Amino acid sequence: MPEYSLMSDFSSPLWAWFIFIVTVGGIFWCFYLLMSQTKLLTKEEGNKIQVTGHKWDEDIEELNTPIPRWWMQMFIATNIFALVYLVLYPGSAIFDGVLGWSQVGQYNTEMKVAEKKYGAQYARYLQQDIAELATNNEALKTGGRLFSTYCTQCHGTDAGGGPSFPNLRDTHWLWGGKPEQISQTINAGRRGTMPAWGAVLGKSGVKDVTAYVLSLSGRKTAGDLKIGKQKFEQLCIGCHTAEGTGNIALGAPDLTDKSWLYGSSHRSIAKSISEGRNGNMPAFGNFLGKSKTHLLAAYVYSLSRTD
Ligand code: HEC
Numbered sequence: 001m002p003e004y005s006l007m008s009d010f011s012s013p014l015w016a017w018f019i020f021i022v023t024v025g026g027i028f029w030c031f032y033l034l035m036s037q038t039k040l041l042t043k044e045e046g047n048k049i050q051v052t053g054h055k056w057d058e059d060i061e062e063l064n065t066p067i068p069r070w071w072m073q074m075f076i077a078t079n080i081f082a083l084v085y086l087v088l089y090p091g092s093a094i095f096d097g098v099l100g101w102s103q104v105g106q107y108n109t110e111m112k113v114a115e116k117k118y119g120a121q122y123a124r125y126l127q128q129d130i131a132e133l134a135t136n137n138e139a140l141k142t143g144g145r146l147f148s149t150y151c152t153q154c155h156g157t158d159a160g161g162g163p164s165f166p167n168l169r170d171t172h173w174l175w176g177g178k179p180e181q182i183s184q185t186i187n188a189g190r191r192g193t194m195p196a197w198g199a200v201l202g203k204s205g206v207k208d209v210t211a212y213v214l215s216l217s218g219r220k221t222a223g224d225l226k227i228g229k230q231k232f233e234q235l236c237i238g239c240h241t242a243e244g245t246g247n248i249a250l251g252a253p254d255l256t257d258k259s260w261l262y263g264s265s266h267r268s269i270a271k272s273i274s275e276g277r278n279g280n281m282p283a284f285g286n287f288l289g290k291s292k293t294h295l296l297a298a299y300v301y302s303l304s305r306t307d
């Protein structure tokens with residue numbers, strides 16, 4: 001028995017019957033149509049040229065030539081093939097097929113084969129700790145391939161990130177760059193919550209706080225720094241700390257460095273403050289399994305390793 005039944009694809013069994021009727025009925029209908037249009041010619045008739053009676057100009061006539069025999073036979077063979085296929089494979093929607101094949105089944109079988117082939121290797125990597133693996137070229141190659149498959153669409157092919165996706169090559173970490181912190185990020189995911197302050201601060205408040213935030217990394221813009229600092233101490237230090245250096249327990253970025261998750265422009269920093277941000281790093285633990293996330297953590301750790 002297949003581990004997976006076709007019927008579970010449908011919310012109502014009616015749909016399965018609908019597909020069955022269209023599919024199987026279609027085959028019989030083709031067959032009927034073909035037979036109804038076919039007349040085997042007697043030898044005598046076959047030698048005579050028949051015409052439909054349509055004429056163009058003076059003497060261009062439409063011939064009524066029967067379908068070639070070989071073509072007919074191929075068509076019938078196609079119909080028979082289709083019926084045999086529906087008996088063997090799950091194509092008719094109401095029957096799983098005598099071979100018990102399914103996409104899910106095939107996927108599971110392939111996964112089992114892969115597990116057998118690579119399982120031992122992954123298990124060996126799992127024994128080593130992340131820092132140690134990060135010096136193992138063989139492991140890093142596999143980790144790099146996993147990264148290309150699962151991570152580059154957000155973090156970039158070189159892991160350099162982009163607006164809203166952190167750079168994983170540098171030493172600025174939202175959630176911490178120690179092996180176990182990186183591993184936790186990849187396995188369980190992370191969600192950064194920066195509240196929106198536009199309504200609380202008002203337009204000029206946002207301007208002043210933005211100016212103050214920019215001053216933390218040595219930039220000067222219009223705005224009252226004194227008011228900005230006051231508001232910052234009132235509203236922001238719970239997460240970003242009094243010095244503005246951030247807090248990895250909350251994923252609150254360091255605002256004193258020159259690395260910006262959402263871009264360094266005045267506009268995007270003011271936007272973060274007035275509208276808030278909600279960066280979401282998906283959890284990969286359940287999806288990829290322990291040994292793959294372990295390798296990925298080693299790969300990410302190796303990217304910013306300085307020794
Ligand atoms: C759908 C997009 C997306 C994918 C896919 C993705 N990430 Fe992320 N990742 C993010 C976002 C967004 C953040 C920042 C979360 C935040 O704002 O706090 C992040 C954060 C991280 C961090 C923390 C960086 C720091 O500064 O602390 C690490 C490490 C990381 N990702 C690794 C990975 C790895 C490894 C993969 C592949 C298995 C991956 N990511 C796949 C979007 C993604």
Ligand code: HEC
Nearest residue numbers: 192193194235236239251252253260261262272277278279
């Ligand atoms: C509840 C905690 C919390 C508070 C309070 C908070 N922030 Fe944030 N802030 C965050 C987090 C978390 C992020 C990262 C958001 C993300 O990962 O998407 C962030 C991001 C930012 C950014 C974007 C940084 C970058 O690198 O692009 C700025 C700017 C910022 N905060 C300024 C402020 C200011 C100014 C205040 C006070 C008015 C404030 N924050 C209050 C948690 C907080």
